[in-house]
Amino acid sequence: NAGVTQTPKFRILKIGQSMTLQCTQDMNHNYMYWYRQDPGMGLKLIYYSVGAGITDKGEVPNGYNVSRSTTEDFPLRLELAAPSQTSVYFCASSALGEQFFGPGTRLTVL
Amino acid sequence: DQQVKQNSPSLSVQEGRISILNCDYTNSMFDYFLWYKKYPAEGPTFLISISSIKDKNEDGRFTVFLNKSAKHLSLHIVPSQPGDSAVYFCAASNTGNQFYFGTGTSLTVIP
Numbered sequence: 001n002a003g004v005t006q007t008p009k010f011r012i013l014k015i016g017q018s019m020t021l022q023c024t025q026d027m028n029h030n031y032m033y034w035y036r037q038d039p040g041m042g043l044k045l046i047y048y049s050v051g052a053g054i055t056d057k058g059e060v061p062n063g064y065n066v067s068r069s070t071t072e073d074f075p076l077r078l079e080l081a082a083p084s085q086t087s088v089y090f091c092a093s094s095a096l097g098e099q100f101f102g103p104g105t106r107l108t109v110l
Numbered sequence: 111d112q113q114v115k116q117n118s119p120s121l122s123v124q125e126g127r128i129s130i131l132n133c134d135y136t137n138s139m140f141d142y143f144l145w146y147k148k149y150p151a152e153g154p155t156f157l158i159s160i161s162s163i164k165d166k167n168e169d170g171r172f173t174v175f176l177n178k179s180a181k182h183l184s185l186h187i188v189p190s191q192p193g194d195s196a197v198y199f200c201a202a203s204n205t206g207n208q209f210y211f212g213t214g215t216s217l218t219v220i221p
Contacts, residue, residue, distance in 0.1 A: 004153070031207065042114070042199060042211035043154070050207060058208060090153050098144060099209065101153030 002026055006091050006102035013081040013109045021076040021105050023091030031094045032074040033058075034066065036087040037104075043090060049074055081109045113137050114202050116212035124220050129187040131215050133200035136181065140202040140210075145174060145185045148197045148214070157198075158185070190219045 007022045025032065030051045035043040035058075045058030049068040063085060065077040074093075078085060086109045092099040115134045123129045131145075141162040146154035160167040160174045160183070167174050173186045187194055197214045 033209075035211075040119075040213065042112075042116075042213040043201075044211075045208060048207060056207075059210075092153070097142070098156040098159060099154075101146075101155070103151070103153050 004091055004093055004100050004102035006105050008105060010106045015081060015109060017081050018079045021089055023074045023102060024072050025093040027093060028071060029093035029095050033092040034076045035090045038087050083109050085109050114200060114210045114212040116200060116215050118215050120216040122218045122220060123190045125192060126189045129190045129217055131185040131198050133183045133212050134181060135202050137204060139204040142203045143176060143183050144201045146199045148199060154199060192219045192221050195219050
């Protein structure tokens with residue numbers, strides 16, 4: 001039981017490039033989330049999903065897209081990367097209540 | 111607009127003493143509160159939670175207190191241990207779907 005896994009762990013992007021952050025959970029949780037954490041700040045919700053085929057915006061969705069075709073996977077897409085998207089990204093899942101987090105992806109946009 | 115606030119960025123406590131971490135919130139509709147612990151280079155891990163119908167929840171060395179009238183919650187760790195040194199985040203929810211996190215308090219337990 002791996003829990004929540006995220007790939008890659010680190011990535012450097014150039015301005016204007018795009019990439020997909022992968023997130024997979026093996027706990028059969030309906031709820032999945034993407035957060036970003038900037039230095040000295042808390043976690044900000046980017047997008048979340050309450051089940052396969054259903055996604056919704058969080059606090060800071062601009063510049064990101066998500067899809068949820070299966071219960072297990074919840075990829076986060078960055079189109080036209082900008083320096084403001086430099087952050088640590090965490091994926092999480094939950095049944096209801098406490099969330100289980102992945103180890104994070106550290107993204108730098110130069 | 112920060113709906114959940116942790117006004118102390120850091121806290122140092124001697125081993126064996128009590129650690130008290132505080133959290134304030136502004137949205138009176140929040141009905142579920144959680145504390146997470148985070149080590150460097152790892153994702154947050156769940157510590158303890160409390161529903162708005164309670165004012166206290168205890169789990170071993172960890173106790174969370176909720177004061178709804180003051181929109182304040184606190185996490186007590188007794189006795190504090192060096193392994194408790196980490197960043198602690200409080201979080202709140204009003205729908206069960208979206209969670210709002212504070213900015214974190216870095217706890218250092220001095221041996």
